[in-house]
Amino acid sequence: LTKVITANQMALFSSQPKHPFTVFVEGNIGSGKTTFLKHFEKFNDICLLTEPVERWRNLNGVNLFDLMYKNPERFAMPFQNYVTLTMLKLHIQETSKPIKLMERSMFSARYCFVEKMLSNGTLHEGMYHVLQEWYNFIHDHHHVQCDLIVYLRTSPEVAYERIKKRARDEESCVPFEYIKDLHELHENWLIHGQFFRPAQVLVLDANLDLENINSEYRRSELSVLKPIM
């Protein structure tokens, strides 16, 4: 049997493993990013990279994630600093798979969380500028591959209900206002283009419940699996 190789696949094989087709999954806290990633576990050609929350929870025995929520003035800065490092490691992680699917990115840290922390006063302007210098430095010196962004778009109400339901210890003190503001920041970035978007954005309706969201996930397969289709 002769296997027909498409132009897409040819381009991909010649660029492996340096530049796999890279997809960022973005969306508010509670939008269902983890469930979205799980949907793609069945495909062998995908390198799935989940967010390193466990590393934020245990940095040599220190739970930076918890400290960031409990004492934001003091710990938001080291937390976002560490998030950036752990995300950068994922961005530059090589894989022999043709597709890399990542939960979040350095970009949402920068354009959503760090912006929020500046505007609510948890990050001093000086701290904010140090982080910006890191982002600019990384941007100038590393190739951060991104070919598609999947935006799991929810209403802040739905995201907040899910967060309450899953009841992560660290997030018990997160108020609705925080989720609402993060929603606006995601919208400003991914829908209105107020901040730099490293690739095209595919918007999915992530308000749907588990029983009905499969059709949305399947709708995204064509775009996510494009290099191997």
Ligand code: DCP
């Ligand atoms: N977080 C943060 N700053 C970042 C990234 C994440 O403060 N740069 C926090 C927000 C949440 C937790 O980390 O408390 C994890 O948030 P995510 O939205 O990244 O992941 P979830 O597990 O909440 O995603 P989902 O519910 O969509 O699966």
